[in-house]
Amino acid sequence: MAANGRSNIHDDAYQSDAGPTRGPLGRSPEVVSTLFSQECASVTFDRRGRLLTVCVGAANVTLRLLDPDTLDVLAEHALPPRQPSSSPFTNFGGGGYFYLGDRDRVVVPTSNGTIDVIAETGTADAPALTLKRQYDVSEQVGSSIILSALPDWSGRIWFVTKAGVVGTVEPRSGKVHARDLGEGIGNSIAVDETDGVFVVTNKALYRFQGVRHGRPGISWRKKYDGGDRQKPGQSQLGSGTTPTVVRRGGHHYVAITDNADPRMHVLVYRADRSGPGRRPICKQAVFPKNRGATDNSLIAFKGAIVVENNYGYTGPEQNPPSGDPGRNTPTTVPGVTRVQVDYAHGGCHVAWANKRIRVPSSVSKGSTRTGLVYVYDHPAADEVRYTSAGEPEGGPEDPWYLTALDARTGRRVWSVFTGVGLGYNNNYAPITLGPDGTAYVGTLGGLVAVRDGG
Template sequence: MHRFPWVRAVRWRGALPVLIAACALPATTATAAPTAPPCGTPVAAHEPPCNPHLADSGWGASHRGSYASGASPYPGPRPADQVRWQHVQLPRSITQVPVVIDFSSAYPDGGRVAWMSTVSTPDLSAVHKVDVATGRVIDSATKPAAGTGASISGAYNLLDRDDHLFVGRARSLEVYGDARPGERGSPIAQLASFAVPQSALCGADDQLVGITMTYDGHIAFATERGAVGVVPRTLPELTAENVRSVQLNGERCTDGTPAADLEIVSNSISADEDGGIYVVTSKAMHRIQWDGRRLRSGWRARYETGTNAGGVRLGEGSGSTPDVVGTGRDRDRFVVITDGQPLMHLVLLWRDEIPAGWQPIAPGKDPRIACEIPVRFGDPTRTTSSSEQSVLTSGYSSFVVNNTLANEALFAALPPAQRRVAAALAGQDPLNAPYGMERIDWDPATRTCRSVWANPDVSIPNGIPTLSTASGLVYGQGQRLGTWGLEGLDIETGRQVLRVPASPGPDSNSLYAATAVGPDGAVWQGVAGGIDIYRGPVRPAPATRCFDLDRPRLAVLSVRGRRLSGRATDRACGAATRPLVRVVVRRGGRVVARPRTRADAQGRFALTLPARGRGALRIEAVATDPAGLRSVVRRRVLR
């Protein structure tokens, strides 16, 4: 399957002497061809493309998938449903929290399991396997801690298409799976423990934090001190020789620079189908580009990092995993975070080329920033706000929850790790709990952001919310009068329309864990020492359609007089399609022609160039397939 523009040698004929100087560059750098067959993307609104290397369950990675949107097309509980709360206690320790829950592909018997790693104090390095239908804990695996107790290393994980669980802990990638492959009730086996080489770390004290799956089947990881690497997911290729890495801190990793002066990563990462890997640090937002052979910096953009440490925030910078927003069919495509200003802002950054003519939104702002809007949760007088959760996104809509305690000064004197736990526990107190959720939309017509609604009353103190496009609700683990339970808000209005009580005890405190909509329609929530599951009626999953990873092949074949001809072919999921071909012709920086056509059944196309004139012609040919994937060839023609 081809991910790079395909260019054949050019043959020149005719009366006009023509010289073409090659300067072909893809519009966005594409990754190497994936080795897996195409996957099924659910037919639902605003669906990001499925990643064929993740578990076939619709929820195989932190924040659901490689885009890290956190949104689900699967139906969850609705206001009129009878919903049952089930608490699952994990063995060994009440302090362990499964921050991320992944769901397996279907086993031969039709059942599925949920996999999770946990963070805890003391660190148990635990992994658990739970039956989806019953909530029964099938098996657990623990071992002595390999890192420091204060790190979030191990919080993030992913489940690949072979149902192997990858967890980044300390300086290793641990891989778990079934001891008896294909058997749902099988105990857990550790399949590998891959020590990341020192060359792919930043200093002796560095540890793995974020993890995601690239669309060509590599595990991408980021460390606390800004090392970013990739390694193949297949176990025989999980070797030091196959690691590719870059250092966001460069030589500062080895020149004695104090850790406080480094760019620090405290969230997970995300990836798109064009090879972009998105990492937010305490100083800047980064796109790292993976082309199947090497990693390089795509771009770096400064955002307002602030010095807002207190409550759930432990230092400067964003508290959110970057979300990838916009698919191949969308004109505007972003990466979305919240920033670190005292009054937190939602920030959208152009993830591809900055649009031509785009001006910075304000003096001194990075031109890559498309939107920076304050999040006040419905209080126009608010001067402070913060969130330690990934932004929940669906299409051009972003949903942000408030994590600012009423009195954060109570915890200021505590060490950072203790302060974060104390703040999470205090979030259950109605007098100190955070309140508020806000929806902010990007308007592609005006290319601006606006607040759609704000609910100042809902309290989701420290959990990562999700939503179901099928049910039309945003879900989160909330407290009311000190009792935990499932909150459901209407996506369109923000009105609270669903409440399922759980427990008034600390064992239902979400402690920064993510909410997930399972493949059976139940909502799963990691909590202190276990899982809260909210089970409503089982509804059918949405239909799926093949996700086309195959870019069209574009070949400029010949110029004869003013006639430019070529071939543009595409095979989407095994079927031939006819790509649309657009050509933009410029002379002296001015557009002189914009011809377009569609390739015929054999892939041939022909277009007419402008008449002879003074100066070189710059030609950009773009072939677009039905999935919105593009191949681009740029040429300079001297006539």
């Protein structure tokens, strides 16, 4: 994989959503946006600092190479169109997840049942994107959607499907192995240097490892409370998180959330081959009773887990038509919480809980260099930020903000208005921190960049 912070939607193989990459500090922030009428969700960076992103529309899917400053298109490559879906805003397959290799090659699962390897070609002045290899896994996945692909530490490519197929591809030979869990999968996977591959279904957390000839073998399975309802804000029943691996004190741990009622929990388990034990080392209830749900990966850094509340987000269609006075009354429940974990002795507690910030659906990010947690904020009418002249930023209708929270206290440090309306809704896309400190946010209209001025 490419360097940490540059390789995939969750920053690294652990899916930590945090690292030493700095983000903006809110100093005279500048906002740049581009319109593609496609959501450029996952963003990675090649060795020159240029963006490689897969932009997904209602039908068309396009891999683009973008200038990091202007967001101009330098090259693009069409991917197979997405399959029709009754819930297009929660369909993350066919390019929503991909990873960048250490030679600037994009490895992306497609809606045609293939995993494509696409390289940067051409010249510095006229770059191009060219298909170099294609792995056909259609026989193994059938009509299911390939959600994600990621390499393990041995170099084999693992993939998962929405219907619950877990498979491997040997990169040299192209040999494919797969097994059907019969349990739905809604998110990506995590890997660690013990060759562990962590998958969460709507019923259980798994540790896989390649066994004979690279077949996907189950090291252990840990059942959790997947709930009995798909809460508003979730793309499916069960945990809404990609597993997050944490390395502390010579041991590996893996964190997810459950889908329990009346309150959901952050769960942390031992991730060793020997198994997670009878109980999680941390089980912490978060968010209000019967009003807590998350469908995004956890942030893990400095002994802490940060989780956001997405309860109530039902997609862009939840907003009334433009001009309706109720347009800026989002139905999502506010909440961002930091859970401090005692990895040495077990146990955990809530370090802080910000109960005002509304984060409908962003994959939030932490920066250990700035000490900030970055979220994509959608305040209610009585929470709109105001300018020095007393005017609401962006007007009263449907404003969106990039907001930075102090990782130590949870307090809002600064916010910058990014735009108004449907085109600025991020709809489950992440915040991605670039090598130069720019924060990028995929939106339904395309992509937004926020950087410090001067």
